[in-house]
Amino acid sequence: MENNKELLHSKIELILKEAEALGASQTQTTITLTNRALTRLANSIIDQNVVERHALVRVVVYFGQKSGSVEFEVFEDHEIKQAVEQAASLARISPENKDFKSLPTPKQYSSSFDKKSMICETTHNTTPEKRAEFAKLAIDTAHSVDSRVKAVAGYVQNTTKEKIVANSLGIDAYEIQTTSDAEFTVLAKDDKEETAGWATDARRDVNQLKVEEIARIAAEKAASGFGMKYLDPGEYEVILEPAATAGLTFFTGLIGFGARRYQEYMSFLRDRIGEQLFSENLSLWDNPLEQRLVGASLFDDEGVPHQRVDLIDNGVVKNLVYDTLTATIDGVESTGNHAKWWGPAEPIPRHIIVGEGTSSVDEMVSETKKGVLVTHFHYMNPVNPTEGVLTALTRDGAWYVENGEVKYPLHTIRFTDGVLRFFKEIDMIGRYPDFLALPPIGMVPAMKLPSFRFSGSSKE
Amino acid sequence: MRDLTDYALDTCRELGASYADIRIVTIKDEDISIKLGNISVMELRKEIGFGIRCLADGGLGFAGSYDPTKDEIHRVAELAVQIAKASGSTRQKPVELVDIKTETGSYSTPIKKDPFKVPTEQKVAELVEVDKGLREHNPEIIKFTKADYRGHMEDKIFSSTEGAYITQNIVFCGGGFSCMAISPGSPPQIRSYPGSFRGDFSTSGYEFFESKKLIENVEHIAEEAIALTKAKQCPTEKTTLLLDGHQLMLQIHESCGHPTELDRVLGTEAAFAGTSFMTVDLLNSLKYGSEHVTMTSDSTIPGGLGTFGFDDEGVKAKRIDLVKDGLFVGYQSSRETAALVGLAESSGAMRADSPQKLPLVRMVNINLEPSGWIRNDIIEDTKCGILMSTNKSWSIDDKRLNFQFGTEIAWEIVDGEVGQMFKNPTYTGITPEFWGSMDASSKDDWRIWGTPNCGKGQPPQVMYVGHGCGTARFHNVRVGIMEGK
Numbered sequence: 009m010e011n012n013k014e015l016l017h018s019k020i021e022l023i024l025k026e027a028e029a030l031g032a033s034q035t036q037t038t039i040t041l042t043n044r045a046l047t048r049l050a051n052s053i054i055d056q057n058v059v060e061r062h063a064l065v066r067v068v069v070y071f072g073q074k075s076g077s078v079e080f081e082v083f084e085d086h087e088i089k090q091a092v093e094q095a096a097s098l099a100r101i102s103p104e105n106k107d108f109k110s111l112p113t114p115k116q117y118s119s120s121f122d123k124k125s126m127i128c129e130t131t132h133n134t135t136p137e138k139r140a141e142f143a144k145l146a147i148d149t150a151h152s153v154d155s156r157v158k159a160v161a162g163y164v165q166n167t168t169k170e171k172i173v174a175n176s177l178g179i180d181a182y183e184i185q186t187t188s189d190a191e192f193t194v195l196a197k198d199d200k201e202e203t204a205g206w207a208t209d210a211r212r213d214v215n216q217l218k219v220e221e222i223a224r225i226a227a228e229k230a231a232s233g234f235g236m237k238y239l240d241p242g243e244y245e246v247i248l249e250p251a252a253t254a255g256l257t258f259f260t261g262l263i264g265f266g267a268r269r270y271q272e273y274m275s276f277l278r279d280r281i282g283e284q285l286f287s288e289n290l291s292l293w294d295n296p297l298e299q300r301l302v303g304a305s306l307f308d309d310e311g312v313p314h315q316r317v318d319l320i321d322n323g324v325v326k327n328l329v330y331d332t333l334t335a336t337i338d339g340v341e342s343t344g345n346h347a348k349w350w351g352p353a354e355p356i357p358r359h360i361i362v363g364e365g366t367s368s369v370d371e372m373v374s375e376t377k378k379g380v381l382v383t384h385f386h387y388m389n390p391v392n393p394t395e396g397v398l399t400a401l402t403r404d405g406a407w408y409v410e411n412g413e414v415k416y417p418l419h420t421i422r423f424t425d426g427v428l429r430f431f432k433e434i435d436m437i438g439r440y441p442d443f444l445a446l447p448p449i450g451m452v453p454a455m456k457l458p459s460f461r462f463s464g465s466s467k468e
Numbered sequence: 469m470r471d472l473t474d475y476a477l478d479t480c481r482e483l484g485a486s487y488a489d490i491r492i493v494t495i496k497d498e499d500i501s502i503k504l505g506n507i508s509v510m511e512l513r514k515e516i517g518f519g520i521r522c523l524a525d526g527g528l529g530f531a532g533s534y535d536p537t538k539d540e541i542h543r544v545a546e547l548a549v550q551i552a553k554a555s556g557s558t559r560q561k562p563v564e565l566v567d568i569k570t571e572t573g574s575y576s577t578p579i580k581k582d583p584f585k586v587p588t589e590q591k592v593a594e595l596v597e598v599d600k601g602l603r604e605h606n607p608e609i610i611k612f613t614k615a616d617y618r619g620h621m622e623d624k625i626f627s628s629t630e631g632a633y634i635t636q637n638i639v640f641c642g643g644g645f646s647c648m649a650i651s652p653g654s655p656p657q658i659r660s661y662p663g664s665f666r667g668d669f670s671t672s673g674y675e676f677f678e679s680k681k682l683i684e685n686v687e688h689i690a691e692e693a694i695a696l697t698k699a700k701q702c703p704t705e706k707t708t709l710l711l712d713g714h715q716l717m718l719q720i721h722e723s724c725g726h727p728t729e730l731d732r733v734l735g736t737e738a739a740f741a742g743t744s745f746m747t748v749d750l751l752n753s754l755k756y757g758s759e760h761v762t763m764t765s766d767s768t769i770p771g772g773l774g775t776f777g778f779d780d781e782g783v784k785a786k787r788i789d790l791v792k793d794g795l796f797v798g799y800q801s802s803r804e805t806a807a808l809v810g811l812a813e814s815s816g817a818m819r820a821d822s823p824q825k826l827p828l829v830r831m832v833n834i835n836l837e838p839s840g841w842i843r844n845d846i847i848e849d850t851k852c853g854i855l856m857s858t859n860k861s862w863s864i865d866d867k868r869l870n871f872q873f874g875t876e877i878a879w880e881i882v883d884g885e886v887g888q889m890f891k892n893p894t895y896t897g898i899t900p901e902f903w904g905s906m907d908a909s910s911k912d913d914w915r916i917w918g919t920p921n922c923g924k925g926q927p928p929q930v931m932y933v934g935h936g937c938g939t940a941r942f943h944n945v946r947v948g949i950m951e952g953k
Contacts, residue, residue: 048926050737051736055528056926057552058927059544060927061534063534080515081515101589102507107506136554272503273650274648352501387865395655400863422896464872
């Protein structure tokens with residue numbers, strides 16, 4: 009597959025040379041080329057169909073401990089030179105960051121990482137007609153499951169991303185990646201109720217997307233959602249399907265294990281590293297080098313090599329994730345977790361893997377006396393991040409389980425509970441799911457927890 | 469630029485499009501953040517690009533690029549038409565758009581001081597002083613501080629095959645500060661001004677940022693943060709709840725703004741943001757709130773983040789009622805969604821966050837109209853209740869019924885007076901019951917708040933929207949939701 013590696017190299021050489029000529033003490037630059045195509049479904053038709061092409065140049069210029077950064081959607085040399093000049097102008101008038109010592113220096117990238125496997129030419133060349141074909145397959149499959157299926161919504165997407173990260177200390181990192189993913193929500197309706205089901209899959213090769221399977225699962229969930237009852241708030245056992253577990257582990261990583269939030273007193277794990285805070289059954293790590301992940305990757309947004317970082321080992325809090333600045337503050341090495349979002353960058357685990365168990369969801373149900381089976385959660389947010397308290401609502405299917413049997417579907421219910429409480433005990437852990445996901449979701453199995461606090465419903 | 473927009477539209481027409489429009493947009497953003505005395509963000513962002521939207525064979529297609537040159541416009545126009553035709557293949561009915569008056573005007577945000585002409589050094593100096601004031605207030609207890617500024621400018625050209633040609637210059641800016649107090653025996657407590665999550669914003673010049681008087685508010689906000697570490701936990705009970713501006717605006721946003729977006733009502737957000745309990749069959753019959761509740765969608769009001777001359781379909785800014793005296797009477801809509809439910813016109817709510825994104829139905833300024841009370845009179849009229857201020861946490865279900873919010877601070881109200889402070893306040897409710905219990909909202913502290921972080925769509929878009937409100941009172945509300953410690 010053709011790539012723009014040489015062109016990108018010429019651009020970063022230009023940037024570094026320009027910054028040096030302007031007197032910069034250090035410079036970091038990232039160029040990202042993105043082609044994204046997304047076909048969106050709603051009401052069992054293609055509702056939106058879009059294609060984007062981006063060229064994003066990011067330059068951070070340092071004069072000692074002063075810095076200025078620009079992020080421009082430009083690609084011509086004269087525009088890039090202007091961007092460097094503006095970054096330098098900002099840096100000259102910037103206050104100092106006394107915590108900044110240096111940009112990262114080059115380190116060896118994983119030699120066993122199979123870079124070629126990250127690219128699929130078929131995915132790159134996916135046409136609108138191909139995505140429409142998938143859309144029709146999902147629509148036809150879902151409607152064939154049950155006559156009460158009313159609407160299929162969701163999307164089919166393919167993305168090609170090339171990224172180069174370089175700095176004036178010699179870091180020079182390049183990777184190209186293709187991904188495709190699909191997600192479907194199926195709505196079903198009779199004369200009394202409307203129900204919903206959901207499923208998703210992601211692959212590097214668009215032809216391996218399990219479109220028919222996930223459309224069928226979403227439709228079957230919707231079809232089995234009729235006869236909903238309300239659940240009184242309180243503590244119940246809970247069976248979390250993989251996507252539900254993944255929502256909880258993502259927020260656990262985000263608000264607990266990032267060094268920036270820890271240093272800013274926002275982490276619920278402040279001063280608790282090394283303690284046994286979670287169930288002995290829980291081991292959780294961040295590993296972007298895991299090649300089974302669709303979003304596997306060699307380096308972070310500073311060009312620092314990715315690595316496996318153990319976060320929880322048999323219930324014991326082991327490590328935070330760092331980027332260069334936060335590592336400097338704590339006197340440790342970056343773990344390769346720098347993530348540039350909107351606003352300040354921060355280190356976060358974006359490829360979380362939970363140690364798998366051996367139980368199936370059916371076995372979890374059979375071991376439940378009074379509990380709730382959850383497909384996934386909607387609109388999760390921290391209520392009190394410094395104490396690890398989260399809230400969210402069930403979505404696209406939740407069922408009441410009693411004495412080892414699924415009894416009836418439930419109307420939407422809200423939980424409000426703390427990570428340190430609900431992950432304190434874990435009864436059972438499942439195997440990795442058949443379907444894959446894009447970052448920030450890694451490989452997360454189903455779980456059964458003995459106690460989970462539901463605080464409200466769509467009735468109260 | 470006219471030659472480029474004409475070329476794009478002609479190309480679409482030649483390829484079989486029955487309708488096409490193009491937006492060529494330049495966006496500039498300046499971000500500055502000072503944290504614990506250090507520069508945290510000193511950044512300029514610039515995005516240039518275009519997006520072509522067209523109808524062909526009954527389907528809608530959209531494609532965009534960062535490179536507004538003739539060759540690239542031709543490539544993208546071809547792609548947009550190809551996509552429209554592929555989209556049409558799954559439809560039983562072709563996409564239709566309600567008619568609009570073809571506009572050829574221009575609009576610029578009225579500003580006194582161009583935020584991008586105010587020296588960056590001046591902005592940095594104010595933030596440094598604010599941050600220093602917070603740190604030095606009580607270094608033993610105030611352990612984390614930050615001060616933020618953001619300026620934003622968009623130059624937009626919109627042209628369509630119907631003859632529209634519109635130019636706009638939209639400017640907004642704002643900022644704020646936060647500090648965290650840590651005291652033995654208490655979890656950390658955060659306080660922010662004038663709002664949390666980077667402050668408050670307005671479509672105005674730099675004079676808006678100056679009017680917030682950040683430095684003058686450092687002392688009392690830092691004192692409140694310290695006091696919170698010694699405050700009692702918010703009680704768990706059903707009580708009378710007063711919400712002031714920064715929390716009330718998010719309540720409006722989540723429980724009236726989103727559920728009255730007609731695209732999600734019609735199912736186009738079913739897979740992501742969700743749907744709505746405010747379905748079409750309930751229009752003009754649903755009792756959304758008490759007779760004191762009137763909500764409007766208004767893109768004409770000065771200073772709101774949803775204030776502009778024209779939306780991204782070329783519809784002129786307007787004000788409409790969403791809820792009138794408690795009755796649900798209107799939707800935020802687009803030309804396509806309006807046609808689907810038989811509305812005569814779009815509400816003018818189509819907005820995209822960048823040139824390469826498809827415009828969606830987005831909030832403009834969704835306002836709770838004041839019911840005539842004075843804020844202090846509402847407090848004096850309250851025998852027993854809790855006043856909550858400054859949003860800290862939010863969550864609402866996919867139909868926008870069950871919500872739960874947390875705020876930074878609360879005070880007990882006893883016999884018409886503000887009493888002791890509570891920490892970690894939370895409340896929950898069901899949208900129509902909650903608004904049905906509102907019996908007062910104030911006019912003296914009524915103003916437009918701005919939030920630049922509203923997420924919606926796939927691919928995701930982040931839009932800047934406004935909410936006008938004062939202080940409002942609600943009855944029989946569950947507060948102090950159980951904590952999962």
